[in-house]
Amino acid sequence: AQKVTQAQTEISVVEKEDVTLDCVYETRDTTYYLFWYKQPPSGELVFLIRRNSFDEQNEISGRYSWNFQKSTSSFNFTITASQVVDSAVYFCALSGQGGSEKLVFGKGTKLTVNP
């Protein structure tokens, strides 16, 4: 069975602090895909990043960076110099070889960035 664990239920930081959101996954598939989505207070789900299991390169996009480590089954998300607009619920998700219908979400981490 596939499982995604986001152990941090809520995080609160002050603007300009760096913050890391943890994601640990479980799967028996050799080929799988990991995702991060953002859900701002307005409620919609916004795709942030996709990573396949054969690509362990870390990725940086502006203030966002992702650290994928197969050895620890983790796909952590770091926001550098956080801003109030980063306040949202962030979801990590996993899909395996069965196809995209098997997308499994973690329970989410609520990030609050205070001014």
Next chain:
Amino acid sequence: NAGVTQTPKFRVLKTGQSMTLLCAQDMNHEYMYWYRQDPGMGLRLIHYSVGEGTTAKGEVPDGYNVSRLKKQNFLLGLESAAPSQTSVYFCASSYRRQGALGDIQYFGAGTRLSVL
């Protein structure tokens, strides 16, 4: 492009009433999905469709039915609403998987449903 559009945005039902949620996508996606989001539970898959005329059960299908008569539309029905179905419902769509890339699911804005 409108992307994924859900109708209605809000609805209040009484126990036992029925209703249909409509999802429409204009991206020519093969796959479509219905999720529910409950506090502290993340998103859970209700039903999905891999193409016009086909549907399949997800993680929490009980009490729901779906239909995919047209490629661009995916309907979620509640035949006899129960308070346990109070939730936020999200529709999503994605391309058919190609090569080594996983499918990105694009989501609608959600439907907030309360069953009294």
